[in-house]
Amino acid sequence: MSAIVAYVRVSTDDQTCENQRRTISTRYTVGKWFSDDGVSGAVAATQRPAMSALLAYVREGDVVIVAAIDRLGRNTIDVLSTVEALKAKGVSVVSMREGFDLATPAGKLMLTMLAAVAELERENLKARQLAGLERARAEGKSLGRTKAIDDAAVVAWRAEHSASIKATADHFGISAASVKRACSLQAARHTE
DSSP, rough: OOOOOEEEEESSSSSSSSSHHHHHOOOOOEEEEEEETTOTTTTTTSSSSHHHEEEEEHHHEEEEESGGGGTSSSHHHHHHHHHHHHHHHHHHOEEETTTTTTTSSHHHHHHHHHHHHHHHHHHHHHHHHHHHHHHHHHHTTTOOOOSOOOHHHHHHHHHHHOHHHHHHHHHHOOOOHHHHHHHHHHHHHHHH
């Protein structure tokens, strides 16, 4: 007997899959849920715990329901390979937001087009972000977090007390890596 299986995913820990569950539950009686919480769509489907479990669980005749195609993945190749893996097992995939069965030829065409458009949108977003960063640099704005420690103070205290890296880290409440970085940066400045 075939089963209706649902897959939900959110990218960050502060998000919840509840809205996707509610959307799917309004139209389908789901026999088994698979949920990847806080797992980016950039992670290949086979590397996501719940998606891997889903791929192992489904049988011929099952139907996998997703709230939207982007829940399967972020890039065209990964989404298509996931759908192909499911199709090879005789499983169909239904995407509710886009409103089609991805196992049909028309559904596969739409999937390919939508996934390509989504990938293009992400690439355009990255390009805009990089352009914004370049503009900020050109305007002399400092980017990133402000430095939390004073390298010179760390190096001076360590030398003054003949302290180990660990003791220096404990004194300043920073990591050993931060102490090492401060020491190497100060050494580099003195050799210039």
